[in-house]
Amino acid sequence: MSELRQNPMTKEWVIMAADRAKRPNEFGHVHKKHERKVHDELCPFCPGNEHMTPPEVVRIPATEGEGWKLRIVPNKFPALFPECFPAWTIQRTLRSVKGSGAHEVIIESPDHSLCGALLPFENLITVLRTYRERFKQLSENPHIAHVTIFKNHGAGAGTSLEHPHSQVIASPVVSSPLRARFYEAMRHWDEFGECVFCQTLRDELDEDKRIVFNGHEFVAFEPFAARSPFLTHIFPRRHMASFGDVRDSELEELAGVLHNTLWKMHSGLNDPDFNYTIMTAPHHESGTRHYHWYLEIVPRLSEVAGFELGSGTFINTVLPEDAAEFLRKVKIAQTHFANEFAGVV
Amino acid sequence: MSELRQNPMTKEWVIMAADRAKRPNEFGHVHKKHERKVHDELCPFCPGNEHMTPPEVVRIPATEGEGWKLRIVPNKFPALFPECFPAWTIQRTLRSVKGSGAHEVIIESPDHSLCGALLPFENLITVLRTYRERFKQLSENPHIAHVTIFKNHGAGAGTSLEHPHSQVIASPVVSSPLRARFYEAMRHWDEFGECVFCQTLRDELDEDKRIVFNGHEFVAFEPFAARSPFLTHIFPRRHMASFGDVRDSELEELAGVLHNTLWKMHSGLNDPDFNYTIMTAPHHESGTRHYHWYLEIVPRLSEVAGFELGSGTFINTVLPEDAAEFLRKVKIAQTHFANEFAGVV
Numbered sequence A, B: 001m002s003e004l005r006q007n008p009m010t011k012e013w014v015i016m017a018a019d020r021a022k023r024p025n026e027f028g029h030v031h032k033k034h035e036r037k038v039h040d041e042l043c044p045f046c047p048g049n050e051h052m053t054p055p056e057v058v059r060i061p062a063t064e065g066e067g068w069k070l071r072i073v074p075n076k077f078p079a080l081f082p083e084c085f086p087a088w089t090i091q092r093t094l095r096s097v098k099g100s101g102a103h104e105v106i107i108e109s110p111d112h113s114l115c116g117a118l119l120p121f122e123n124l125i126t127v128l129r130t131y132r133e134r135f136k137q138l139s140e141n142p143h144i145a146h147v148t149i150f151k152n153h154g155a156g157a158g159t160s161l162e163h164p165h166s167q168v169i170a171s172p173v174v175s176s177p178l179r180a181r182f183y184e185a186m187r188h189w190d191e192f193g194e195c196v197f198c199q200t201l202r203d204e205l206d207e208d209k210r211i212v213f214n215g216h217e218f219v220a221f222e223p224f225a226a227r228s229p230f231l232t233h234i235f236p237r238r239h240m241a242s243f244g245d246v247r248d249s250e251l252e253e254l255a256g257v258l259h260n261t262l263w264k265m266h267s268g269l270n271d272p273d274f275n276y277t278i279m280t281a282p283h284h285e286s287g288t289r290h291y292h293w294y295l296e297i298v299p300r301l302s303e304v305a306g307f308e309l310g311s312g313t314f315i316n317t318v319l320p321e322d323a324a325e326f327l328r329k330v331k332i333a334q335t336h337f338a339n340e341f342a343g344v345v
Helices: A024-029 A121-139 A176-192 A196-207 A248-268 A306-311 A320-329 B024-029 B121-139 B176-192 B196-207 B248-268 B306-311 B320-329
Strands: A003-006 A013-016 A058-061 A068-074 A088-091 A094-098 A102-107 A146-153 A165-171 A211-214 A218-221 A232-236 A274-279 A294-299 A314-316 B003-006 B013-016 B058-061 B068-074 B088-091 B094-098 B102-107 B146-153 B165-171 B211-214 B218-221 B232-236 B274-279 B294-299 B314-316
Touching: A058 A121, A068 A121, A102 A121, A121 A146, A121 A165, A121 A248, A146 B306, A165 B306, A176 A196, A176 B176, A196 A211, A196 A218, A196 A232, A211 A248, A211 A320, A218 A248, A232 A248, A248 A274, A248 A294, A248 A320, A274 B306, A294 B306, A306 A314, A306 B146, A306 B165, A306 B274, A306 B294, B058 B121, B068 B121, B102 B121, B121 B146, B121 B165, B121 B248, B176 B196, B196 B211, B196 B218, B196 B232, B211 B248, B211 B320, B218 B248, B232 B248, B248 B274, B248 B294, B248 B320, B306 B314
Parallel strands: A013 A314, B013 B314
Antiparallel strands: A003 A013, A003 B094, A058 A068, A068 A102, A088 A094, A094 B003, A102 A165, A146 A165, A146 A274, A211 A218, A218 A232, A232 A294, A274 A294, B003 B013, B058 B068, B068 B102, B088 B094, B102 B165, B146 B165, B146 B274, B211 B218, B218 B232, B232 B294, B274 B294
């Protein structure tokens, strides 16, 4: 038998089809990656090839020597443009806005090989701090309605560039799924007097079946109505609608939890393609009590087919309980993880 | 520069990134398919292997001889189950329904090789009539809220079985994206006194830039805010909320328009993987004046990446105007199309 579960934040229904299920450990054999080079002379993100990208907008110098630790450059083929004014055109049902905004690439390290889960913890702290700073800078533009920070790892997750990088897109509109989520959260507050995200986190902690990592500031868990196998949420315990409000001390723990989770997926699921995204409130509603930012990791282990496209309902073949148990059991054995999570998991 | 466009039916925003664009004719080189067999002795949908599927629920006998023209069988690994009662459980944010419903496979032909666009026109009429009849039968179950009919063609579209088939899933819930679309359509009626789908169709016909096929009863077009390359809508001209209300004469023209469109994609885009779905009203709102059923075809020519997953906004690299012009120019030259569309395109 199967079960439909409803995501309390989006009101999405997901079919948990246990009888169609692969066992979690069957996923480990799907992907097989090649050896990675530390430097690739054809890679536009490698040191020495800085001229292959548009002029950088942010550079964090290396701790030692002349090089850099991290760069932000405009996307060479941007989807949205800073120099463009967001003029709105409404002609009956044909509605459009000029492509104003920003589309940037965050090059996370000079080392070409440190992609996916391999970026060291210290670099990840720098990356997360950069996310927050750039998020705040881009949000200052009065035309920006929402900033999305995301990472694509692997061809199945939509990137052809291997060098460790993430992206930022600042948009002049609020998307309809984000607005729907925001509206549902508002309704939930009006009905229950509580942030639906805070309540979800408490319910997950109470149930204690889908927790992957239970930290002081952040909790990683497989949500009850996860729409795809091993989809993972990392929630801050403290209520904040906007990612821009996260504190330095919190970012350090987030780096640890994210590192840990990505490494468990890398090791347990054999370096799957994945995306992660920071889900945050629309910029102009950043102080609200009913929305709550979080980070979502989506390993790309399943295909979206006609049913999902047509019905808007997803079929998940791995129960989140099983996925959480599987991830909890994956051992962290890398030397660069030494003492990082001592006693926390 | 780029442009954001809003889908009037869903209120989704799509970024039309012309500067990132591939030219439409570049898509023709992406996929390359192998020779197809007429019969595959390992295929569970081929004649002689009927014992490999669960017992059939519908059989349309062959016009000549002892065989069959079409079969409907329960999915061997169903997502939802007819024998299950849809009990609802609400525990704070953890909400679920038992997996009640139906999940069936429509085997469209005994000929293994007629997949995708290759199914002859006459078979497609039979398939569409079967869709409608099965839709009506499943809708009689009082526990069913929505019926989705869809087709997956190719591994990139979520199927590993080559034999021509489509699927039906009858669900006890209305998905949140469908409900959102339904609500927007209701709001549109309340504001404009007109069905948003009827108005969109008229606006597309007035603009006459994105029409692929302009028939007496159906219009195929690339929607103004198409979220992926070559995403195509086929709208009935007559207002109907439910696919169950389509007439025999209309189904015949729909078969022609669908056949034509799929063939143009097959020929012009080199047999792309694709999904199509019949988008229809929730069953209990089938008579409404504000919703309108249609058929959506999604060739799988682009990847969904972190931005789309996180923001709910899509980036489309092919302008619908260019896609429509490209498809209009693809010649229909197959012998089994002889006279079928004479003088219509």
